[in-house]
Amino acid sequence: MRLIPLVTAIAVSAGLYFLVLQREDLFAFARGEAAAEAAQTDTGTPAEEAEAAPAAEKRVGVVVKRSEARPLDSAVILRGQTQAARQVEVRAETTSTVLSEPLRKGTQVKAGDLLCELDPGTRLAAHQEAQARLLEARARTPEAEAKLEEANARLKEATINLTAAEKLSQEGYASETRLAAARAAERTAVAGIAAAQGGLETSRAGIESALALVASTSKEIDRLRITAPFDGLLESDTAEIGSLMQPGSLCATVIQLDTIKVVGFVPETEVNRVHLGALAGAELANGARVQGEVTFVSRSADPTTRTFEVEITVDNPDLKIRDGQTADIVISAEGTKAHLLPQSALTLNNDGRLGVRIVREDQTAGFVLVSLLRDTAEGVWVSGLPEKADVIVVGQDFVTEGVPVAPTYQEAMQ
Structure with missing residues (x-):
């Protein structure tokens, strides 16, 4: 009765031995492969097998795609929106x-x-008063000029009398009193000229002050009529009758749509391909297509997105294009060659730079920096690779520079 457990233990021990230590031979036996056939297919020596086995074990299996550069169409594709050529909030100034x-x-x-007409109040009266002051100041000017001429004449007369008195006094025919009186008269004439000149300057200053007051009141009256600065559409109602307007109060918003802009943002990798005057087209969300040309390319990147603003000017005579519509923009540019790869093939090196892993001629892994040109449903278009490259598309994150690989080509798998 004790023989059966002993036999069972021996059978279990043998099974574990073959399963653990002789697993490969056991699987080969299960597949029906003979040991002799395995020996016939092995032409190497035992020493060579010992050296080859570790080398084969060290190679990392990866899936590789044979990629060849293809021409990428010459368009720069963006996404943006329409924008009015001009939009102004017209506000009151008084x-x-x-x-x-x-x-x-x-x-x-x-x-x-x-757009808005405001109540003049007392502004018209103030303007008329300013005009009256101007007329009064101008009327005083001839009188001041006449006084100056009179003063000049008196000075001339006083100068002649003084000269005569000095000559007579030298010859003994005029008394000192007469000479002193002539000198006093000459000084009085000089003072009269100074007073007349002051009166004339005062009159002229009064004219300038009156002119400034007239201009100020006239400008204030002009501010009572708020007008449209350019041809366009009212985007809001104008101010309601009876509304109190103060400086800065909104009268109306006017937008110009007969010429419209399509605004997008181009990534820094493609900004050098966009030039002023380049032809461009856009497809709006409603399916309408428009054409124009690039009229502005920003020189400063957006600090958040690192993209550059691009504006395309489009004619819109029928006003069918509205402000703020979404648009897919296509800008003509010089063509280039690029590789179309799965997005999953992209990886980062130790410095955090974007690139792909490739298989070199010596069957080792390498890293190549790439630039992302376009992201599509079929994959990503990248530049920076040679004309032909074996790109690792599966397993690239498990190998580094110089690691031996055992590539399996995607084309063969298909």
Whole structure:
């Protein structure tokens, strides 16, 4: 009765031995492979097998795609939106109440059209007073000029009398009193000229002051009429009648849409391919297509996205294009060659720089820096690789520079 457990223990021990220590031979036996056949296929010596086995074990299996550079179309593709060529919030510059009936948003206006008319109040009276002061100041000027001429004449007369008195006094025909009186008269004439000149300058200053006051009151009256600065559409109602307007109060918002801009942001990897004057097209969200040309390329990158603003000017005579519509932008540019790879093939090196792992001619892994040109549904287009390259698409994160690899080509698997 004790023989059966002993036999069972021996059978279990033998099974564990073959399963653990002779697993390969056991699997070969299960597949029906003979040991003799395995020996016939092995042509190397035992020493060579011992050297080859560790080398084969060290190679990392990877999946490789044979990639060849292909021409990438010459367009730079962006995503952006439409923007009005001009948009202005027209605001009041003075304080008063609105007298005019409001214009409703959507109204077409021309440059100079009245948007808001304000109550003049006492401004007209102030303007008339300023004009009266100007007339009064101008009337005083001839009188001041006449006084100056009279003073000049008196000085001339006094100078002649003084000269005569000095000659007579030298010859003994005039007394010292007469000479002193002549000198006093000459000084009085000089003082009269100074007074007349002061009066003339005062008169002229009064004219300048009156002119400034007239200009100020005239400008204040002009501010009572708030007009459209250019041809466009009202984006908001104008101020309601009776509304109190103060400096900075909004009268209306005017936008110009007969010429419209399509604004997008180009990545720094492609900004040098976009030039002023380049032809461009855009497809709006509603399916409409428009054409124009690049009129602005920013020289300063957005600090957050590191992209550069690009503006395309498009004619919009029928006003079908609205402000703020989403647009897919295509800008013509010089073509280039690139590789189309799966996005998963991209990886980073130890410095955090973008690139891909490739298989070199000596069957070792290498790293090549690449630049991302375009992201599509089929994959990513990159530049920086040679014309032909064996790119590791599976297992690239498990190898580093110089590691031996055992490549399996994707084309063969398919």
